Amino acid sequence: MAYENITVETHRHVGLITLNRPKALNALCSALIRELGQALDAFEADDEIGAIVLTGSEKAFAAGADIKEMASKSFIDAYLADFITNGWERITTCRKPVVAAVAGFALGGGCEVAMMCDFILAADNAKFGQPEITIGTIPGAGGTQRLVRAVGKAKAMEMVLTGRMIDAVEAERAGLVSRVVPLAELIDEAVKVADKIASLSRPVVLLAKEAVNAAFETPLAQGIRFERRLFHATFATEDQKEGMAAFIEKRSPAFRNR
Numbered sequence: 001m002a003y004e005n006i007t008v009e010t011h012r013h014v015g016l017i018t019l020n021r022p023k024a025l026n027a028l029c030s031a032l033i034r035e036l037g038q039a040l041d042a043f044e045a046d047d048e049i050g051a052i053v054l055t056g057s058e059k060a061f062a063a064g065a066d067i068k069e070m071a072s073k074s075f076i077d078a079y080l081a082d083f084i085t086n087g088w089e090r091i092t093t094c095r096k097p098v099v100a101a102v103a104g105f106a107l108g109g110g111c112e113v114a115m116m117c118d119f120i121l122a123a124d125n126a127k128f129g130q131p132e133i134t135i136g137t138i139p140g141a142g143g144t145q146r147l148v149r150a151v152g153k154a155k156a157m158e159m160v161l162t163g164r165m166i167d168a169v170e171a172e173r174a175g176l177v178s179r180v181v182p183l184a185e186l187i188d189e190a191v192k193v194a195d196k197i198a199s200l201s202r203p204v205v206l207l208a209k210e211a212v213n214a215a216f217e218t219p220l221a222q223g224i225r226f227e228r229r230l231f232h233a234t235f236a237t238e239d240q241k242e243g244m245a246a247f248i249e250k251r252s253p254a255f256r257n258r
C-alpha cells in the first residue's frame with residue numbers, strides 16, 4: 001500500500017513503521033492516523049510479523065496532534081466525531097507487541113501515542129511533554145491517565161499543569177521509558193529488541209502482553225487470578241513443552257507458535 005505520511009518496512013519478523021511528516025515535526029493529522037491504523041492492520045494480519053516498532057525522525061517522534069487541523073474545530077465537531085478516540089487508539093488494540101522508539105520531541109499526542117505502545121525505548125535526545133495547557137486545551141488521547149500510571153501523580157500533574165518537558169534521563173528515572181540509548185543506535189536497538197520478542201512463542205508472547213496490561217485495569221487479586229489462568233493456559237501450548245524440553249536438553253528452543 002502507498003502511504004503519504006508514514007513509511008513501512010519489514011526487518012525479518014519485525015514491522016517498522018516510521019512517521020514521516022518532517023516539515024510538521026510529524027504532527028499527527030487525521031490522514032497520518034488513518035495510515036498508521038492501516039499499517040498496524042496489515043502487520044497484525046501478517047503471520048511473518050511477530051512484533052512492531054513505531055518511530056519518527058531524529059528531531060521528532062511526533063510534536064502532537066496537528067494544531068493547524070484542529071484549531072478551528074467546534075465542540076460539536078469534536079464531540080460528534082469523537083475526536084481523538086476515533087482511530088488513535090488502534091495501537092492499544094494491537095495484539096502483537098508494539099515498541100515505541102522515540103527520538104526528539106514526543107509532545108502532546110506524540111507522548112500519548114508513545115505511551116499507547118507496550119514500552120518506550122528513548123534516544124538520548126528524546127523530550128517528552130504534555131504541553132496542551134499552553135495552547136488552551138488538555139491532553140485528549142490518554143495523557144492524563146497513562147502518564148499518571150507511568151510516572152506517578154506528582155510528576156504527571158506538574159507536566160500537565162505547566163507543560164514542562166522532561167528529557168530522556170528524567171523519563172527513564174521516572175519509569176516512562178524502559179531504556180535510553182544513543183541516538184545513532186535507537187532504530188537498530190529497537191528492531192533488535194522487537195526481533196527478540198518475535199523469535200519467541202507468538203501465543204505465549206500475546207498471553208504475557210495480556211497479563212501485564214491487565215495490571216492497569218484490574219484490582220490486584222483479580223489481576224493475580226487472571227495471570228494464574230493465563231499461566232495455566234501456557235501449559236496447553238506445544239511451545240511450553242518445547243521451551244522447557246530445550247532448557248533441560250541444553251539446546252535452543254524451536255518454537256512453532258502452537
Ligand SMILES: CC(C)(O)CC(=O)SCCNC(=O)CCNC(=O)[C@H](O)C(C)(C)COP(=O)(O)OP(=O)(O)OC[C@H]1O[C@@H](n2cnc3c(N)ncnc32)[C@H](O)[C@@H]1OP(=O)(O)O
Pocket residue numbers: 023024025027028063064065066067068084105107108109110112131132135138139140141143
Ligand atoms: C492529542 C491531544 C488531544 O492531546 C492534543 C495535542 O497533541 S495538542 C499539540 C501539542 N503539541 C504542542 O503543543 C507542540 C507544538 N510544537 C512546538 O511547540 C514546537 O514546534 C516544538 C517545540 C516541538 C519545536 O519547535 P521548533 O524546533 O522551533 O520548530 P517549529 O518551527 O515550531 O516547528 C516546525 C514546523 O512544524 C510545525 N509544527 C510543530 N508542531 C506542530 C503541531 N503540533 N501541529 C501542527 N504543526 C506543527 C510548525 O508549525 C512548523 O511548521 P511551519 O509553521 O513553519 O510551516
